[in-house]
Amino acid sequence: MIQKFDVKSRETLDKIKTYIPGMPIWEVKKLYGLSSVVKLASNENPLGPSPKVIQAIHSSLAELHRYPDSKLDLSQNQLIVTNGGDELIKLLSETFLEPEDEIVLPSPTFSEYEFGADLMGAVIKSVPFDDEYRFDISAILSALSERTKLVYICSPNNPTGTYLPREDLKRLLDQLPDGILVVLDSAYSHYATAEDFTNGVEFVRLGYPIVVLQTFSKIYALAGIRVGFGAAPENVIQKILKVKEPFNVNALAQVAATAALEDHEHFQKSLLENSIGREQLYKAFEELRIPFTESMANFILAEVGPNAELIYNALLKRGVIVRYGATFGLPNHIRFSIGAVRENEFLIQTLREVMYS
Numbered sequence: 001m002i003q004k005f006d007v008k009s010r011e012t013l014d015k016i017k018t019y020i021p022g023m024p025i026w027e028v029k030k031l032y033g034l035s036s037v038v039k040l041a042s043n044e045n046p047l048g049p050s051p052k053v054i055q056a057i058h059s060s061l062a063e064l065h066r067y068p069d070s071k072l073d074l075s076q077n078q079l080i081v082t083n084g085g086d087e088l089i090k091l092l093s094e095t096f097l098e099p100e101d102e103i104v105l106p107s108p109t110f111s112e113y114e115f116g117a118d119l120m121g122a123v124i125k126s127v128p129f130d131d132e133y134r135f136d137i138s139a140i141l142s143a144l145s146e147r148t149k150l151v152y153i154c155s156p157n158n159p160t161g162t163y164l165p166r167e168d169l170k171r172l173l174d175q176l177p178d179g180i181l182v183v184l185d186s187a188y189s190h191y192a193t194a195e196d197f198t199n200g201v202e203f204v205r206l207g208y209p210i211v212v213l214q215t216f217s218k219i220y221a222l223a224g225i226r227v228g229f230g231a232a233p234e235n236v237i238q239k240i241l242k243v244k245e246p247f248n249v250n251a252l253a254q255v256a257a258t259a260a261l262e263d264h265e266h267f268q269k270s271l272l273e274n275s276i277g278r279e280q281l282y283k284a285f286e287e288l289r290i291p292f293t294e295s296m297a298n299f300i301l302a303e304v305g306p307n308a309e310l311i312y313n314a315l316l317k318r319g320v321i322v323r324y325g326a327t328f329g330l331p332n333h334i335r336f337s338i339g340a341v342r343e344n345e346f347l348i349q350t351l352r353e354v355m356y357s
């Protein structure tokens with residue numbers, strides 16, 4: 001008989017809750033005996049990947065016995081290619097955070113920043129948004145301390161859909177004490193239409209202490225293959241490269257990302273689909289009297305009220321998967337990913353049924 005055993009993990013891991021992903025379509029179908037289910041929970045591109053990406057992957061399958069190249073075909077020393085944007089967040093944490101160092105982040109935001117900090121035993125200082133979920137730069141600046149290493153700005157922010165205007169980012173960077181790095185998470189930047197929006201790359205070029213995160217999971221519709229990248233001044237990239245696994249991005253992901261960057265038509269189509277869907281959902285929320293925050297991304301945060309959890313569960317049972325806000329500390333809210341027009345229509349109908357019958 002094997003003895004019971006307990007190998008103690010690092011103490012800082014005690015705080016970390018294992019990530020629970022949203023339910024996939026097949027599971028909801030099985031659970032509720034449904035034949036059609038719409039998933040509007042993970043900010044995926046409803047059009048799916050470009051046909052050119054699929055073709056490119058297909059053509060490279062015969063080379064799978066080779067190790068992948070360790071770089072992408074892009075201007076190199078200010079870039080790092082990663083196994084999704086999530087890997088970059090983990091690498092940043094491993095590179096810069098000693099135990100008791102601090103990260104500053106507006107709240108609510110993407111959960112991976114906290115995960116990275118917890119992993120390293122770092123301390124999280126969260127700064128609330130204002131009433132309309134706008135970034136409060138003065139509050140962020142006052143939250144900085146001697147121990148601050150990273151300031152995370154997600155723009156457009158997941159889950160609020162709000163963004164940080166260029167001038168405000170510049171003010172933050174100009175007033176940033178030495179020794180602190182701004183991480184600008186631009187996962188949704190392609191969807192942003194505001195004139196004063198910036199994806200941050202211009203500040204990398206100017207040599208500011210900033211890392212811009214990008215992903216192929218959202219507008220490029222490659223969430224399943226795992227690829228993203230960071231852009232930063234060379235001395236920052238050099239440091240992060242020390243903690244990266246040599247072959248972190250698989251060969252098919254590289255092929256897919258390269259082909260995706262070249263298909264401008266699919267990109268434009270995806271943008272258009274999203275802006276149509278966004279208007280469609282805005283209009284429906286107005287009709288249903290559901291307050292929402294205008295979004296620069298491919299999801300909308302809506303305040304459905306104190307019954308939000310009931311509504312979330314009722315939608316799930318009828319085959320619409322969305323994201324309940326409690327995980328973001330917003331128990332009266334639901335985050336709706338913008339789907340294709342027919343998916344949105346199904347959501348709207350179901351929502352009407354659930355709320356008014």
Ligand SMILES: *Cc1c(COP(=O)(O)O)cnc(C)c1O
Pocket residue numbers: 043083084085086087110154158185187214215216217218223226227228
């Ligand atoms: C989706 C997402 C990412 C990156 O996702 P990956 O699939 O790991 O590339 C990063 N930041 C935010 C805010 C996201 O929503």
